[in-house]
Amino acid sequence: MPSLIYPDFEAYSNSIKGIDGEMRIAGRGDGAWSLNMLDLDGVILLHGRDGAPVLYRGAPHAGRFGVYLSLPGSQTALDGQRVGEDSFTWLAPQVEVHGFSQVPARFLGIDFAEHVLLDQVAQVERLEVAWLYRTGTITATAPRVERIGALVQRAFDVHEGDPDAFQRPGARAAFVSQLAAAVLQCHLLAGHGQASPRRGRPPLSRREIVRRGIEHIQRSLRGEAAFADIPSAVGASQRSLNRAFDDLFGMAPHQFYLVERLHAIRAALRSADPGDTVTGICSRFGVWDLGRMAAQYARMFDVLPAQELSRALAGKSAAAVVGTVRRR
Secondary structure, three states: OOOEEEOOHHHHHHHOOOEEEEEEEOOOOOOOEEEEEEEOOOEEEEEEEOOOOEEEEEEEOOOEEEEEEEOOOOOEEEOOEEOOOOEEEEEOOOOOEEEEEOOOOEEEEEEEEHHHHHHHHOOOOOOOHHHHHOOEEEEOOHHHHHHHHHHHHHHHHHHHHOOOHHHOHHHHHHHHHHHHHHHHHHHHHHHHHOOOOOOOOOHHHHHHHHHHHHHHHHHHHOOOOOHHHHHHHHOOOHHHHHHHHHHHHOOOHHHHHHHHHHHHHHHHHHOOOOOOOHHHHHHOOOOOOHHHHHHHHHHHHOOOHHHHHHHHHHHHHHHHHHHHHHHO
């Protein structure tokens, strides 16, 4: 199937299957948000391109595992580790991961149903099932990781040439078995060459520091707390906060707060009611320098706040007219 082009990052993010999470634009975009997906009944393949640098946090659904392979030039880090040519990020069910990209990223993704992997594990000697339930960076060798990427890309090419190719159970089962085996062999190599991936809290409680920090930032955006109180609210020093946010998101807590505030303002503008103004909406979030905020907003979303509000109100007005005509 051809890649789907999405008008904005929300529609793009919501289309990524197998994982629940939140994506935030963190810089100016330079292209479309595109995603190609291939569902093989138990395995879903993804080939995506982000339209801008992003921040991300999320976790796979229960009973689903994920593989994230960063394509060249993407500058992507997940849980504080760069995803390189000899590694991929393994995502365990319901274990949250944090990440960021410094440029619009390109990636390949694999979403595995639990039964697919467990059926294959029995054929891989010395691999402990418990490893699969730990999220972390799997470092193997570049050729091993390249083979996974080549299998995924080949599947897309085969499907494009013959949309019915994987409708034949034998072909589908053979491909899924090869792909799962390639991924599990990397797990085995990682187990021999590095410490076990992390389960739950990472060293120095970075996840907990970030979780509490994000919780405080959301409270401050709702006017329930002051952002400046974040060290005491989290129970960590400013230095520890800075280090944890930089490791997981590539930015300091205050910069993360500013990104979240711009997204909150965007959501409020898009859901505005007649009579709402940019000034009134921004004041809810403690913004007083409207000129500076407007410039930041335009750099982030390629539209001015006043234009965003105008579009939202025009859309509601048109919908109201249509509703009136239908009632007649």
